[in-house]
Amino acid sequence: MTVLQQGHWNWPSATDFDIQEIISCLPIIYPQQTDIITWRSSDGKFTTAAAISLLQPPSPQVLWHRLLGGKFKIPRHDFILWLALLGRLSTMDRPWVIHNEDGCVLCDGSHMETHEHLFFNCSYSAWCIAVLKRCVRFRWPGFGWPRDILWASKDGEVSTSKNAAARTLLASMVYNIWMERNSRRFLATSSSAESVALKAIEETRLRIISEDSRPSLQLYVLYRVWKIPWDRG
Numbered sequence: 001m002t003v004l005q006q007g008h009w010n011w012p013s014a015t016d017f018d019i020q021e022i023i024s025c026l027p028i029i030y031p032q033q034t035d036i037i038t039w040r041s042s043d044g045k046f047t048t049a050a051a052i053s054l055l056q057p058p059s060p061q062v063l064w065h066r067l068l069g070g071k072f073k074i075p076r077h078d079f080i081l082w083l084a085l086l087g088r089l090s091t092m093d094r095p096w097v098i099h100n101e102d103g104c105v106l107c108d109g110s111h112m113e114t115h116e117h118l119f120f121n122c123s124y125s126a127w128c129i130a131v132l133k134r135c136v137r138f139r140w141p142g143f144g145w146p147r148d149i150l151w152a153s154k155d156g157e158v159s160t161s162k163n164a165a166a167r168t169l170l171a172s173m174v175y176n177i178w179m180e181r182n183s184r185r186f187l188a189t190s191s192s193a194e195s196v197a198l199k200a201i202e203e204t205r206l207r208i209i210s211e212d213s214r215p216s217l218q219l220y221v222l223y224r225v226w227k228i229p230w231d232r233g
Contacts, residue, residue, distance in 0.1 A: 004029070063153035067171070070164040072207045077171035084174050085149060087115050105184040106177070116145040118177060124193050125177050131197035136226055138169060161222045165208055172200040 003010055008029060014020050064085050068078050083089050092102035092113035103109030104117055106124035111117050120129050121144065132138035141151050152170065155163075176196050183189045205226050213219050223230050 064149050066153050067149070067167050070167050071161075071211055071213070072164050072168040072204070074168060074172065074175075074203065074207055077168070077175040077203075080175045080178050081171040084115060084119060084178070089115060089118075089178060091115055091118065106181060113181075118181065119145050119174060120148075120177075121145075127193035128173060128177065128197040128200070131194055132169065132173065132201065135198070135201055136169070138166065161213065161218050162225075165204060165222060165226065168207055169200060169204045172203045173197065176200045176203075 009023070009026055011023050014023060067085070068082055080089070101109070102112055104111045104113045104122055104124075106118070107122050111122065118125060120126050120140070120142070126142075129138070129140050129142070133140070139155070141148055143151065176199055180191060180196050183191070205228060208222065208226060209228060220230060222228075
């Protein structure tokens with residue numbers, strides 16, 4: 001059986017409603033005309049962006065996108081933060097993770113290793129946050145990971161050097177906690193919470209220094225908070 005017969009569609013009888021709808025939308029065949037490919041859009045022109053938009057409609061924008069990027073960004077840190085925001089890090093509560101021990105390796109192991117526990121309900125990571133608050137006046141509410149992220153997203157809404165540095169420090173802290181977790185779980189090596197937090201601070205400080213920003217009062221205050229020598233006149 002052929003679906004084309006004497007210049008007309010010849011589909012078998014369909015009982016499925018969706019199939020019937022597809023058949024009803026098929027164009028009329030004009031045997032005397034040459035088939036051509038056209039792109040059905042307002043201007044009739046094909047674009048890759050339009051095709052992607054049809055195949056994958058844009059998703060709603062999330063508030064936490066403000067926590068990624070910025071002028072002080074460190075790409076590898078942002079990548080780990082992005083996975084943490086999505087809840088996609090390979091924590092021990094993931095159903096596909098094969099493990100013998102699902103307790104947190106950063107504290108006493110009595111708590112299940114989850115994103116919310118690691119960032120920053122764990123006594124180890126909570127101490128890291130305390131170091132950040134003491135050294136560079138880092139603000140973090142401590143409501144729990146989902147609520148903290150919502151708070152930070154709204155708090156960082158205004159684009160300032162101070163907020164950009166705070167976002168970079170958050171990403172660096174998440175990254176270094178995750179690296180410490182991996183070191184303990186897979187390499188049996190460990191570092192103190194104080195040293196991990198100070199490493200995150202130093203990485204952020206170096207990133208601030210490396211940025212060629214125009215001198216301003218806002219930048220001067222940021223340098224004072226981060227204990228960076230001011231030599232810009």
